[in-house]
Amino acid sequence: MKHIETSSVDRREFMRAMAAGATAAMAAGCPRSLLAAANDSVEQPIARADACILLWMGGGMAGPDTFDPKKYQPFEKGLPVERVMSTFPAIDTVVDTIKFTAGLEELAKVMDRGTLIRSHVQPDLGRILHGRHQYHWHTGYIPPQTVAAPHLGAWMARVLGSRNEVMPAFFDIGQRLEGHGEKEELKTFHSAGFFGGEFGPFMLPYPQDAAAAVRPPKGMSSQRFETRYRQYRELVMRGSLGEHGSSFQQESMIRGMENAYRLLKSPERAAFDLSLEPKENYEHYNVSDFGLGCLLARRLVEGGTRFVEVSTGYIPFEGWDTHEEGHTRAVKMKKSVDRPIARLIVDLEERGMLDRTLVIVASEFSRDMMIEGVPGSNAHDQSRAKSDTLQELRHYGLHRHFTGGSPILMFGGGIKKGLLYGATAEERPCIAIENPVSVTDLHATILTAMGISPKTGFEIEKRPFYATEDGKGMPVDALFI
Amino acid sequence: MTTLEGIEMSNGQPFAELVQKAAEQLLHDHPDWSDRQMHQYLCQATLMRSPTADELAKLQPLASAGQSAAEIEDVLWCIVMLPEFQIIQ
Numbered sequence: 328m329k330h331i332e333t334s335s336v337d338r339r340e341f342m343r344a345m346a347a348g349a350t351a352a353m354a355a356g357c358p359r360s361l362l363a364a365a366n367d368s369v370e371q372p373i374a375r376a377d378a379c380i381l382l383w384m385g386g387g388m389a390g391p392d393t394f395d396p397k398k399y400q401p402f403e404k405g406l407p408v409e410r411v412m413s414t415f416p417a418i419d420t421v422v423d424t425i426k427f428t429a430g431l432e433e434l435a436k437v438m439d440r441g442t443l444i445r446s447h448v449q450p451d452l453g454r455i456l457h458g459r460h461q462y463h464w465h466t467g468y469i470p471p472q473t474v475a476a477p478h479l480g481a482w483m484a485r486v487l488g489s490r491n492e493v494m495p496a497f498f499d500i501g502q503r504l505e506g507h508g509e510k511e512e513l514k515t516f517h518s519a520g521f522f523g524g525e526f527g528p529f530m531l532p533y534p535q536d537a538a539a540a541v542r543p544p545k546g547m548s549s550q551r552f553e554t555r556y557r558q559y560r561e562l563v564m565r566g567s568l569g570e571h572g573s574s575f576q577q578e579s580m581i582r583g584m585e586n587a588y589r590l591l592k593s594p595e596r597a598a599f600d601l602s603l604e605p606k607e608n609y610e611h612y613n614v615s616d617f618g619l620g621c622l623l624a625r626r627l628v629e630g631g632t633r634f635v636e637v638s639t640g641y642i643p644f645e646g647w648d649t650h651e652e653g654h655t656r657a658v659k660m661k662k663s664v665d666r667p668i669a670r671l672i673v674d675l676e677e678r679g680m681l682d683r684t685l686v687i688v689a690s691e692f693s694r695d696m697m698i699e700g701v702p703g704s705n706a707h708d709q710s711r712a713k714s715d716t717l718q719e720l721r722h723y724g725l726h727r728h729f730t731g732g733s734p735i736l737m738f739g740g741g742i743k744k745g746l747l748y749g750a751t752a753e754e755r756p757c758i759a760i761e762n763p764v765s766v767t768d769l770h771a772t773i774l775t776a777m778g779i780s781p782k783t784g785f786e787i788e789k790r791p792f793y794a795t796e797d798g799k800g801m802p803v804d805a806l807f808i
Numbered sequence: 809m810t811t812l813e814g815i816e817m818s819n820g821q822p823f824a825e826l827v828q829k830a831a832e833q834l835l836h837d838h839p840d841w842s843d844r845q846m847h848q849y850l851c852q853a854t855l856m857r858s859p860t861a862d863e864l865a866k867l868q869p870l871a872s873a874g875q876s877a878a879e880i881e882d883v884l885w886c887i888v889m890l891p892e893f894q895i896i897q
Contacts, residue, residue: 495811524810540812544819551882556818558866559886565862566892577891583809584889587818590811 358521358785358792374778375741375807376685377490378628378635379483382621382668384660385502385641386457386648389694389725392657394734395445395751396428402654406717411696412755414654414724422745430661433669434736439745440672440681441738442806446749446759449692449730449766451704457641457648458512460691460730465516467770467795474787475520479770480634482794484519484526486779491631493593495586498627499528500537500620501638508643521787525579525586528636531599534619538600543591556588598630599623611670616640618667625674628684639664644711647690651712653724672738685740685776693733694725695757701731702756731758735769740776741807748806764803771800776807817889827888831881843868846880854887 391397397412415428420435425443427435450469452459463469466476477485484496499517504510519526531537543552563581590596597603601622612622620637627635639646639660649656668688675681700706710726717723732751749762764772771781774794781800784793794800817823838846847867851859859867867883887893 524813527810529810529812540815542819544824545821547824551878555882555885558882559889561866562863562886562890565860565866566890576895580809580891580894583811583814584817585814586811587814591815591818 358523358787360783360785369780369782369784371780371783372775372778375683375776376739376778377683378633378680379480379685379687379740379773379777380624380628380671381479381634381636382664382671382686382688383502383636383638383641384647384664384688384690385461385638386646386690387460387692387694387728388647388660388690388733389649389653389657389729390445390732390734390751391693391695391757392428392653392725393431393661394427394443394736395693395732395757396426397753397757402717402720402723404717404719408715408717408722409697409755411717411723411725412757414657422747425745425747430658431665433665437669437672437738440676441686441736441744442742442746442748444735444737444748444764444769444806445732445751446761446763447689447733447735447766447769448759448763449733451701451706451730453700453704454706456512457643457691458509458515461641462512462516464689464691464766466520467767467800470515474790474792475518476516476792477520477522477526478516478518478528479773480528480636481519481522481526482774482779482783483634483777485522485785486783486794487633487777489631489633491595493589493595494598494627494631495529495590496633497526497528498531498624498632498635499638500531500534500623500635501617501640502530502636503532503640503642504530509641513641521785521792523575523579525582531623532640534616534623535601537623538596538602541591541596541599549592553592559584595630598626601626608670608674611674612667614666615663617663618670621667621671625671625680628675628680629678649694649724650710650726651724652721653694653712653726655720655724657724675739681739683740685742685773686736686738687773688736690733693729693731693757695727695729695755696725697727698729698731698756699727701729701758704730729757731756732760732763735764737806742776743806743808746806748803762803762805767796767800768803771795772802772806774800775802827885828877828881831877831884834880834884835877847883850880850884850887854884854893855890 391413392415396417399413399416400411417426418429418435420427420438422438425438459470465478468476480497489496504514517528543549612618617639624635624637644650647660675684699708712722712726714722750760751757752760774781779794781795782798784791784798848858
């Protein structure tokens with residue numbers, strides 16, 4: 328190995344050179360904080376949580392078959408389908424006032440640690456498409472928009488940053504963006520939008536492969552890897568970028584490379600390696616890819632990230648997207664999420680992290696046996712098992728998208744324990760009849776818990792853009808301790 | 809650029825294999841070139857300009873004991889990772 332001269336450029340100097348381009352960055356169209364620009368008086372709330380984990384039930388999880396049981400109707404050949412409300416019997420939870428449905432026994436044991444909202448409502452977007460609703464849920468804005476709206480996680484990455492400078496602020500686990508029919512729709516909101524790529528998600532579609540993502544290149548010694556990067560930095564510093572600064576895009580690229588190098592060299596990358604988890608605890612989560620995603624999320628939060636989304640993985644007509652065989656499919660889905668989510672809550676609690684970690688379980692909408700959208704909607708009937716009576720098991724399940732009321736679970740991060748909030752009607756249509764919570768207000772609640780005012784705004788293309796739609800989101804104060 | 813993109817550029821197998829293949833090809837095609845000739849060629853082929861004296865001085869120590877494919881690979885990686893190569897102004 329040849330002698331390599333020691334770099335004369337230390338990290339501080341390198342970063343100072345990067346900052347030299349800040350003026351150019353502004354001129355190049357970098358979004359500016361409205362607070363800074365207008366000296367606005369928006370007061371940022373005191374944070375109740377330091378990190379946020381969103382557990383995403385991609386595809387539309389049916390409330391009446393999960394956390395909002397209605398009258399149970401077992402499968403019976405020849406039965407009119409309109410008689411079907413819930414296809415699972417109700418079970419008790421540790422909270423007297425809250426019932427779940429069978430198959431969620433582990434989560435039932437931890438309900439005293441969090442709040443169940445039964446009255447989350449979505450707008451009727453007409454012809455219901457998962458991509459549109461998921462975009463709305465994740466950004467707070469109904470598509471299409473004239474600017475690229477940032478993901479909820481990107482707001483946290485942009486406004487709060489990571490808790491550990493080595494760790495990316497925003498991870499997304501379990502969602503594939505290639506190889507299926509709605510990949511382009513999903514890409515539109517798995518993004519930092521106008522904030523720029525630096526604040527976008529670190530995508531880890533397969534949690535068990537996460538460790539490989541942060542290893543130095545195959546066959547390269549760590550010394551050679553370090554030398555190569557040091558030489559790269561020298562070349563950057565000796566070029567025009569180091570002397571004069573440069574455009575926003577150039578600066579962003581260098582920061583991306585610097586962040587990558589720091590992570591690849593850091594001890595924190597052990598957080599990505601699930602094989603380092605004690606066997607007994609690993610097995611609690613090892614019931615599904617989603618389960619391992621929950622474990623990875625806990626490790627990444629321990630490592631200092633700010634926001635992690637773990638998805639069951641939306642793929643059209645798979646997972647929670649039950650257009651036929653709804654009951655059978657829901658049995659499998661509940662098995663894949665029940666134990667891991669319950670374990671995550673207890674795991675965080677045992678480590679003293681739950682109070683400062685906000686955990687949310689959500690989906691883009693609910694499902695119903697009969698109604699597509701909400702009553703009066705012009706949405707197309709998308710059941711793939713249309714029948715007036717139950718003739719075979721594939722007819723048995725909640726096969727139509729329903730936006731009138733759906734459940735949300737929230738744990739930790741200053742959220743009340745053992746609370747039931749809101750209600751849906753017992754008879755069809757099972758719309759929210761008490762304390763409806765819109766996506767806008769739910770986001771305001773989540774952001775407030777994280778210490779971000781729902782009125783926080785940035786100027787992009789000379790127009791204001793807010794963390795909640797038009798800055799009007801109102802946190803649901805009744806949910807906070 | 810996201811951290812993930814930065815990581816993919818730094819350790820991603822497809823890109824690493826491309827750079828490695830290019831380095832081996834260059835060494836095969838020009839076994840007699842000096843370090844200086846190789847660095848000049850790499851800069852001209854990627855940045856459309858000759859390296860500055862400063863850049864050459866920085867690259868020189870890396871390859872002072874003769875060329876190897878791994879060394880060319882590392883120099884090539886450094887040059888194509890420069891914003892000057894990556895971003896069209």
